[in-house]
Amino acid sequence: MKTSLLAIALTAALGSAQAHNAWLLPSTTVLSKGDIVTIDAAVSNDLFVANHNALRLDGLQITAPDGSALKPESEAKLKQRNVFDVNVAQPGTYRIAVLNNGVFASWKDKATGQQKRARGTAETIGKEIPADAQEVAITQSMGRIETFITVGKPSPLKPIGQGLELISTGAPTDLVKGEKSTFTIHLDGQPAKDLDVTVTAGNTQYRDKLEDVKIKTDSKGQFSVTWPTAGMYWLDVNMRDNKTSVPQAKERRLSYAATLEVMP
Template identity: 65%
Template structure:
């Protein structure tokens, strides 16, 4: 399936950016670092607490798994239940894999010309002209593009090739080399260019058992980079959002970009 088709299919997967960010959306692999070729299982959910299944599943329509050689890896045994989705991966080649759910779509608010009643619409660029009246009054259209991802490495890590589409994380420090008490550097890019002065939030898992979320907040520099020293080992959630006017539909005046990643920090 082509990327544009995946974006269209996943336009409703998260029920919009507002729903995704009102809760915690994430991918959780059973292992992030493997010494040899093995199977892994990945959970996907939108939850009230980080890495717990207690809200709704994350739909897998926009799932893209990219192998170390840039080729697509086919997930197996996909299933979506009441609280989570799950899939298996057979990781046969050494290197770093990128697992991502890519979503995108359009959101419109307008008034019906005949009745004056307010209307809301959500869908794809392909369906916009067919489903939104050409004479819609007070039309406001917003485009969205999001990425939810994680990384898994078999043997020696390999570089992550950017897609140069939307907001994405570029690991400067390899995801397989994250260690408690050590510094790690990442960069954020928007459409392949450094995203400067972007606010980044990192949260250690296990929020269910803490009185406070314990967010780590930082900002990217002129090169789009930020550095974090990991206070403790475990799974971490990385979140960033951006807005611009680089839409692909003339009627859309704003583009909302979102990114969520899961990384593991070792002891």
């Protein structure tokens, strides 16, 4: 697919387009040797500017190149962002991800007629809903927010096989200005066709328009991006289906977001 980020997305209402974005922002994504990388985690109005809320790190997973799990270091929990360090000592590619999987419920209160909402897990959501609740709707959610760091030579990333995920033809940290990168979106381990992928460069607070671009995946779940400038980019995919793993849920909402660094 011949799509360039030079295309400008025409947005009728910029405010509505700038919905809150959840992201992980590494201080760097490519190192020649082991070091400490600092990660900011936030939900913001402007991309990569911590000006709304801190991103909760309950579902944080740091996976080393050998598949082992690492713990964050030097954690700081702030009002508008959370910060932590990752000790990237091994050569290869690291995956830093926050998983947001749960269940949402909405219903009408019988006594007042007011709309009520609650969130929880498949095991706990039933306790939140009154026995006389009306018009009950339960939705399963599966979200992944991630970024990647490579020390030395990139190493292959093991597919997750659940929900939405990004599969890179090359290394997700080997992105260069002016070059084309090809990716595949998987849904539950299979290529996902006809999905809208949004790619947005950072520093949105300094632009009158978002200048994001939407690229649709092809029949093989693939899409390509030619990077116009160096910098940090945010890649976002959202969809819905009815393939829930929670018996009481009728709908599944899936989301994926990745922070990618493009080199000069």
